[in-house]
Amino acid sequence: MFKHQHPYQPFINKDTTKLIVGTLPPPRFSTGDLLEKDVDFCYGSYYNSLWLYINKIHNLGLRFDNSEAAIEERKQFLIAHKIGVCDIVDCCERDKIDASDLGMKNIVLRDVVGYLKKFPNIDTLLFTGGNSKNGPEYFSGNT
Numbered sequence: 001m002f003k004h005q006h007p008y009q010p011f012i013n014k015d016t017t018k019l020i021v022g023t024l025p026p027p028r029f030s031t032g033d034l035l036e037k038d039v040d041f042c043y044g045s046y047y048n049s050l051w052l053y054i055n056k057i058h059n060l061g062l063r064f065d066n067s068e069a070a071i072e073e074r075k076q077f078l079i080a081h082k083i084g085v086c087d088i089v090d091c092c093e094r095d096k097i098d099a100s101d102l103g104m105k106n107i108v109l110r111d112v113v114g115y116l117k118k119f120p121n122i123d124t125l126l127f128t129g130g131n132s133k134n135g136p137e138y139f140s141g142n143t
Contacts, residue, residue: 004104005030005091008042010115011075012084017121021112022128024089026099037064041071042085050128084122086115101129 037046063070
C-alpha cells in the first residue's frame with residue numbers, strides 16, 4: 001500500500017478571490033521523481049494542461065522545467081490574478097501507484113471550508129474535474 005501525501009501547502013493569500021480546488025498531484029510529485037518538463041508546484045505535471053493553456057492564452061513564455069524560476073513564474077501569475085490553489089485531499093492510500101482518483105482509499109481531506117473562512121475574499125471556487133474526488137459533495141464529508 002502506497003501512502004500518497006500531498007507535497008504542497010495550499011497557495012492562498014489575503015487577496016485571493018478565486019480558488020482552484022483539485023484532488024492531489026500525481027504520486028511522482030510526492031516521491032520527487034519528476035519528469036524533465038515537470039514543475040515542482042501546483043498543477044506542475046507537464047501532462048496537465050492548466051499551465052499550458054494559461055501560458056498560451058496570456059502569452060507568458062513560462063518555463064517548463066524543474067527550476068525555481070519556473071515555480072516563481074507560476075506563483076507570480078497566481079498572485080497577480082488573485083488565484084489560489086487548495087487541493088481537497090491531504091493524503092490517501094493507494095494499492096497501485098498512479099494518479100487516478102478512483103484508486104484512492106482512506107482519504108484524509110483538507111479543511112477547505114476552514115480556508116474559505118480564513119480567506120473571506122474568496123468568492124469563486126473552480127473545481128478541476130467532473131469525475132474526480134474533489135466535487136462539492138466532499139465538503140459535507142460524504143466520502
